[in-house]
Amino acid sequence: MSSTQRSSFARKAKLGLWAGLVMLLALPAWAGYTAALDQALFYLSRGSTYGPDAVRSLRQAEAEDPTRAWSDPRWLEAAARAYVQTGRHTEAYWALERLEAQGALGPEAAALREHLLEASGLGRVRMVSAVPLDRVRLRMAPLDPAALDPAGRRAVERLSELFDRGLGVGPAGTVLLVPEGRFRVAFDPATPLEAPKDAVDLEVWAGDEVDLRLVPRYPRPASWRVGAGARTVDLAWPPLVGMTYRLVREVPDGPVIVCEGSEPSCRDQGLAVGVDAAYRLEVRTADGTLAAVGRVTARTLAPVERAAAEAQVQDDLRVAVAWVLGDGAVDEVRVMREGSEGDRIVLRRRSPEPLREGQAVDGPFLPEARPRPVSYRIEAWVAGAEAPAAAAWAEVEIPARVERVAEVAESVDRGLVVVYWETLPREAAAQSYRIYRQRGRGTLGELVGEISDAFAREYSYEVADPLEASQWRHFVIPVVGGRWILDPEWIRATGEEPDQRFGKRRRMGQTLPDLALSWDPCRGARLYAVVVGEKEVLVKRPYVEVDGLQTPLLATRHPVRVYAVGAGGERVPLLTVDLSYRAYPRPAKRGARP
């Protein structure tokens, strides 16, 4: 025998071993069921005297394997006979019904079923519930016990035993075989029934069927989906096939129909804030019969009690005010900027949906010489209230404006020029920053870009010739309120405002300024004195252009001062800018510059 054959044989043996083990484990239940059923059949063959013994054995078999019992025609047929012999007509009928459902109802079983239905003196009570109910417990007491014959009394006793075990009732109905007479049926209070709540009287006629329609509570409390809003309540429930729903809000003046239809969900609107609302769901069949009733109570949101806010200065010098509200109802959120002259409403937002969080943007704020605080108050309002339900405050500081660019550095790496700078004060802000570059004589101060980030400290752009770019020098001019802030070595006033961009002026052969400086006009000023280092120039208009500035001033630091000159010669300081070029990397060979 080859090793492959031995391996195959071992595998099969192993499988067989496992199969045998499984069978061994299942054997007791299988054998127990079969033995009990055989015992029951033996008792049945001995006549009706042994009916109780047969019932006991059948129940033992059922306990061993209930699924097998209720699908085994032998067990079902034996159960029908044994139950009839012992007066348990209802259980016998169930077994016969199961046989018929399986198509296994033989002639004798069919005759027995016919006997039960038409000749036994029993009527049928069909308990129907649109929603399946388990372990329904009930009591069925004859209203006129004397009217029952001994067989009827015995049947009632058997039914009581059955009821003690609890019944399952579903849409298809559960049939009880009941002696003819009038009975009072009372359900265990623990049964989730909406109706009948009290005892109900039934009149049972032999051979006839009477319906006992149960109206269960549906859905179960855990199955409700409840969403409470400020003035709304959203309800949803598991759907039932073929049913329609009516949702009713119960109020002291009477029920109010909220929704009707086949959709298993509904929104109730127009409620007050923070109130309880009781709802009753009526589930109806296609013909309008009440099939189930559910009850639920929902509470609309109470007014919000907690709020939090935060404010932050954005890159564009606007202030973003963000808020978060706690759980609760809110109809309107107001964001107000507090000021000494009164509050100013920045935002007023109403929404049918709960306003849990949001953001308002205020500004932009021009930075001033000194930092200044700005305060905001956020109020959460419920409509109709006299005071806000919750409020929060947020404060932010608008940074001081850039006095000057303190240091500029630059790097060129593979065609990418990166310009870095620092400002004074360090955390100061400007509306934007203009970046110029010095490309040699006659091209000084060429604008290469502008960045509108108030807190920008870096700018980059690409160049085609990194080698050439490495010899360039850059300077950065912060812009605040339309003014440029710069640091020239000497100033030559043009006496007029530039009306052409640098590029065009260069193409026209005109000299380009290195820098231009402007400031706010000062009332009463006859002239303006611009002092750069030791040089001074007087201009009539609040504007000056400077060229030929950079090269001689490398690695120097120059304060720029602008004064308003009055009619009497008095001077009022307007602007102070310090430009420093110390951070500029020096070229390796001065003579290599073009």
Next chain:
Amino acid sequence: MTRRLAAALLTAVLLPAGVRAGYRVEAVEALPLPGLDGKGQPAALAVDPPGDHLGFEFLAADGDTLEVYLTRLQGDEALPDGAAPPRPAVPAAGPDPFALKPERPLSEGLSFGPPKRGRPRLVVAATRKAAVRGTGVVNLDVFLREPGRRVFLTEHPENDAQPAFAPDGTAVALTSGRTGQGDLYVYRLRGEPAGLMRLTFEAGGSELYPAWSPDGDRLAFVGHLGASDHVYLVDRVGALLAVTDETSRRLRLREHLRDLTPGWSGTCLAPSFSPDGRWVAFLSRTKAARPADLYVVPAGGGRARRVCRGVLSETRGGPRWTPDSRGLVVVLDDADRLNPLAWVPREGTAPPRLLRTGTELNADPWVTVRGGEVIVFFTAQGGVGRAEKRWRRVYAARLRREESP
């Protein structure tokens, strides 16, 4: 004109009421029995109290089976224009483990009770499979059939027969041979105690033909003791049956029992109460070979009066009273006139008034009220001149009451 007026006055003043009143036949219809006509002889007709269902015994042509059949009368008019196919009152034998009927069924003595939800309730004496022992042995038990229930009320090797449903439907009186002599029993279908209870205890005689009063509180029967029969009456039957102990009931029976025919020397057969409960009619023969005579005795006691001579014996349910209790419908035992139907006044002061149905060899009359009209059902050998007279058929005749004959 004067002569007619004088005759009317003479009739009104001199003749008793029974002579003045009477019935005549207004219409007669044959009632086909689908599936049975021509296959045997119907007899012992009975109609349920609402007049909706007809029951009858049917002796099959082969003579082997006698069964009670039940059919629903059809037609909106008082006189039915047909009947649904009759079905045996006792269900056929089958694979049912509770099979009720042997292969050669026998059922008889139909008695209707009050209907239940528009459907008939009845009792019959029938053979049951388990009680038949060998060929020729007939054992009858009382079988109850009502909506949703078909059950033998009795089970005994001796015969239980002549069941009579109480008018209120709560009990069935019957004659049982289980004591060896024939005694009356009452099976109480409801109440406490329920079940079979013995009502008579005469050791040396037999009690037969139980008949309930319309109010259900009295029971008439024939007591056979020695050479003569008597018609007895048990008053307040309910109170007597409330005595659960049989010995006590036996002692108490004397307080409830009355002999309606003291000193009677002839036979008595099949008593029946008048609809108003005041009279009891019964049949009697002075000699066995002679036809029976019809007697009426006051239920409260009094002399029995012969009201008609020579009538056919109606042992199933007794003589048939008309609804007004003024008389009875009988079949005259008159071979010359082929046994005609006749109405007999209760007092017997006038001769029987023939009911001209146009049929021959009439028998088994049953009087009922249907649709407000008095209808008499009967069997006959067929209309005059009909070719086929071999099989009896069922007929229905509408009677019209007349104050003046």
